[in-house]
Amino acid sequence: MIGGMSRIVRTMTTLIFGFIMVYGFYVIAHGHLSPGGGFQGGAIVASAFALLLVTYGTSQIQSFLSKDLLSILESTGLVLFITFAFLGLGATFFYNFVSNSGGLFGTPSAIGVNPGDLNTGGTITLMNMAVGLEVLAALGVIVLTMSVASETIHKKEKQ
């Protein structure tokens, strides 16, 4: 964790990293159609961050993944989530006001066996995205903080 890993691991990480990220965002976006959702997708993206941390070591990653940026993203995700809940106040809190309205994510969902339409779900889809943003940032902050802390402990023990 300190100096980073060998060239083989680095090359493989650069190769897979993008795919893991794309898969995570896919799971977030399809949360209302297939198993998964905001939390699961966010966790997948955060695991890509963890992979980077393990491969390259904390010091190199910090320029790429800043803790400040991640915590702003985290709060933004949460605020977005609660805002969608507030917007439902026309009926009740958390009311799905977008679904079946015809606009973005507002197509009525088809009955029966069908492959699923991405443009459905209403606030569920939007909230999935907000939660995904929050979770990837929060878990990113957690792995980053833990690796920084364990590094300082490690340094202390060496002295």
Place this chain on the structure above:
Amino acid sequence: MIGNFPFVTVIILIGLGIYSLLFKKNLIKIAIGLTLIESGVNLFLIALGFRKEAVAPIYTQAPEGVKMVLPTPQALCLTSIVIGVATTALVLSIVMIIYQRYGTINTDEIRRLRG
């Protein structure tokens, strides 16, 4: 009989978790014990919703006339997993702080608060 195996596993998991909470001195092992209990409870919830020869409860992908497993326990279980992640992260970070301060994670050596 075979239908009860999940519940036997639940009892074993929770028992192991409680055992490691009570008798282990290592804080990491205590954290593992908590996770074991959590897995036991999650398995219990999932096992409650199980039906024989049923499919996953995805409405748009199940053929007509086929039984589905009960989705509510799965939703409960998912919520519990999400909370469990937060709990585990918190426990582990507190263990890290304790290690930073005391230089050990043995419960016998870190007990400053007594009486």
Place this chain on the structure above:
Amino acid sequence: MSSILMHAPALVIALPLLAAFVTPILGRFNRKTISWLASFTLGLTLLLTIFIAKQVLTNGPIVYVFGGTEIGLTLPFGYSMPIRIIFQIDAMGIFMGLITAVVAFLAAIYSISYMEQHTGLDKYYTLLLLLATSMFGMELTGDIFNFFVFFEIASISSVALVAFRSTISGEPAEAGLKYMVVSSISALMVLFAIGLFYGQYDALNIATIASVMQFTQLDKIALILLVTVLSMKAGSVPMHMWTPDAYSEAPAAITMVLVAASQASLYALFRITFSLYNVTLNTITVGWIIIILGVLSMFIGVTMAIIQSDIKRLMAYHAISQTGYMLLGVGVGLAVLTNPAALESYGIKAMEGGIFHIMNHAMYKGLLFLTAGSLFYRTGTRDLNRMGGLAHNMAYTATFFIIGAAAIAGIPPFNGFASKLIIYESVYQFNPLLSIIAMLVSILTLASFVKVFHSAFLGPQLEHYKSVQEVPKSMVLAMATLACIIVFFGLFPELIVKHIVHPAVMALIDQARYTATILGGI
């Protein structure tokens, strides 16, 4: 305006939640504003709670449905059941909600000055607001799984707050870990019990489960699990080991909120025994179990408190002891639940005492913890042996301490006396011995607080405390508010008991009304 107030039950949790999420963003631009934002939001929540309380007490229980307009779903062949997450607010729930609102608001006010020098304030206020949200959720919800979720949020946020000071020393982290293990086990066992209910009755709504409750073997297991873990979280005796650690290591304002949080667990215990099981229980056995837990808590708590020299640890043991009074009062009510004559003559009275004591305890124990926090703020120590003569420098704090100590020891005209008197009188009719033990504990409490007052405030002015001053205004304001409430409750107990406490007790006893609120509406 009225349409917004229609959503007051949702806003009570939504506003602190929104503020909690905005706080980290705002904290980047302006560090000062976040403490005011927290106080403002919690003040607004307090107003909303008072508004709901007024509505509930005049018009009866409120049901608020999340995410839809109907509680239930009616299938084409006529089968209907409640499926949505609901808030079911009756007099008991809003009684606890009022306590939470007052305590959380004052904690935020107190923190403005108390936490000023600390780093990581944005996290502190986020966690405080989350804790307040989750306590409201636990008290107002009508859905047992929703209760579990709020229970876990309360655990996680309060553990993080207990361990907040671990940047300075290791003890807060240790206390936090202990509390975390206890809370996680409690929450997981609650979830297990929920699984048992769901497996049998296919419902998560408390009222629905209550209406079909069969009291099978599995229900008995669920009851044992729930009573054990909830009394553990409430800090009652056999499982009280986390209480002194968590209470003494948390920042003072948080300790006050933690007291209210353990009372939310106590509320859940009452809700489950009264609203969920009610007469299907063997009420005499369960009632006596709760009474014995209460008496043990009272006695062991106070005896452990007497030997402490750390002021906050001492108060924490007293908190255990006072929890015993509530368990005693409500336990007596539960024990005579199936006996209408006894219930009428002293059972309701005993429960009124117990429930009234919850509110009183939150107020005076909060005040005492805040004075302890003020002493720590100025002297930097919690060790009573190193304090002395502080009444010379901190006149306000000393006065507030006297008020709090007199209230906890049950001296008239303070509120502790009012509720304790009701408990003594009614419990005496049930079993004289219990009443005598309660009085004895009260005397020991007084002795212990006389000792604290003597060693902290009286005596000659110490050399190294010459320059100590009175605490800042916001801290004095928070303490003064609590002191006013204590004196007011002590002077007009009848008013409070008649208008707030009695409806709460009736809401607990009357299970049929609780279930009818939901099942009548679908």
